[in-house]
Amino acid sequence: MSPPTPCRRRALPVLTAALAALLYGLAPPAAADDGPADWTARPAGSGTGRDARPYVYLEGTPGTVLQDRLAVTNSGRTPLTVRLRGDGRAGGWIRFAEDTVTVPARTRADVPLALTVPPDAVPGDASGEAVAIGGGEEIRVPVRVRTVGPTLAALTVEDVEVSGGAIRYALVNRGNAMLRPRLAVRAEGVFGTLLDRPERPLPLELAPGRRAERTEPWPDAPALDAVTVRLRVTAPGGVRDEAAASATYLPVGPAVGGGLLLLGGLAVFASGAYRRRRRTGRAAPRPTTVDAQPPVATEPLLKAGAKT
Numbered sequence: 001m002s003p004p005t006p007c008r009r010r011a012l013p014v015l016t017a018a019l020a021a022l023l024y025g026l027a028p029p030a031a032a033d034d035g036p037a038d039w040t041a042r043p044a045g046s047g048t049g050r051d052a053r054p055y056v057y058l059e060g061t062p063g064t065v066l067q068d069r070l071a072v073t074n075s076g077r078t079p080l081t082v083r084l085r086g087d088g089r090a091g092g093w094i095r096f097a098e099d100t101v102t103v104p105a106r107t108r109a110d111v112p113l114a115l116t117v118p119p120d121a122v123p124g125d126a127s128g129e130a131v132a133i134g135g136g137e138e139i140r141v142p143v144r145v146r147t148v149g150p151t152l153a154a155l156t157v158e159d160v161e162v163s164g165g166a167i168r169y170a171l172v173n174r175g176n177a178m179l180r181p182r183l184a185v186r187a188e189g190v191f192g193t194l195l196d197r198p199e200r201p202l203p204l205e206l207a208p209g210r211r212a213e214r215t216e217p218w219p220d221a222p223a224l225d226a227v228t229v230r231l232r233v234t235a236p237g238g239v240r241d242e243a244a245a246s247a248t249y250l251p252v253g254p255a256v257g258g259g260l261l262l263l264g265g266l267a268v269f270a271s272g273a274y275r276r277r278r279r280t281g282r283a284a285p286r287p288t289t290v291d292a293q294p295p296v297a298t299e300p301l302l303k304a305g306a307k308t
Helices: 005-026 253-281
Strands: 041-045 056-060 063-075 081-087 095-097 100-103 106-115 124-134 137-147 155-163 166-171 180-189 192-201 209-216 224-236 239-249
Touching: 005 180, 041 081, 041 124, 041 137, 063 081, 063 124, 081 095, 100 106, 106 192, 155 224, 155 239, 166 224, 192 224
Parallel strands: 056 137
Antiparallel strands: 041 063, 063 106, 081 100, 081 124, 095 106, 124 137, 155 166, 166 209, 180 192, 180 224, 224 239
């Protein structure tokens, strides 16, 4: 093969430069170093790795103010501005020392936070999050709060009303514990039991102080009867309450008069049967007897003028 000519030698650098420019155009552009490369937010503490706290955990009685810190670490080359807020039930109880914090480059800032347990908080666990927003990112730190104190479970069933094919009632949580009620329903008529629904859980979680209006369907309610409906509610912790209501079912339209007569006849029949049972149950009265008295001997009367 013949050696390259001078023209070819001059063309090689040009082709190499063109190829390099093409490859440079196809390569993705380098990220601009105008912000932090990395940052984190987590519960403050000396632990790292597996020893680091996975969430903020606080415990206290109602009305207590609890203290902790949130660590924001800026590993970037420029300052980082972070906005802080709480989210969720327990997160709403949090107040930060500063809602907006600027963290210098390669620096960690520990931001104090105060969590106030509400005076009416229910004993038990509540959760939420501490939210940090900065550099176009959002980091959520879990918060767990345990409220300690005596637990009182109390539930009442109120305002029972029977109307048509429905039984309406209200459940009221009178204690300080979350309740999952259970309900049993029974209805008695003139001639016996009309409805008997065993205890079952309701699709309801009743918070302390809350009232829930509910309706129990009764599609096969009687057309003519006098009924008494009893509701029994229970909940874990030995909670139990009962309430009752009465109603009279009568036909509508032209049959109303006949229904009233029939209902009156039933009442008279029941009353008469009750009186007959009372009479037959008593012993027959014994007749009063008078003991026979022996005759009293008397002397004959003297005739007038008779001599003695």
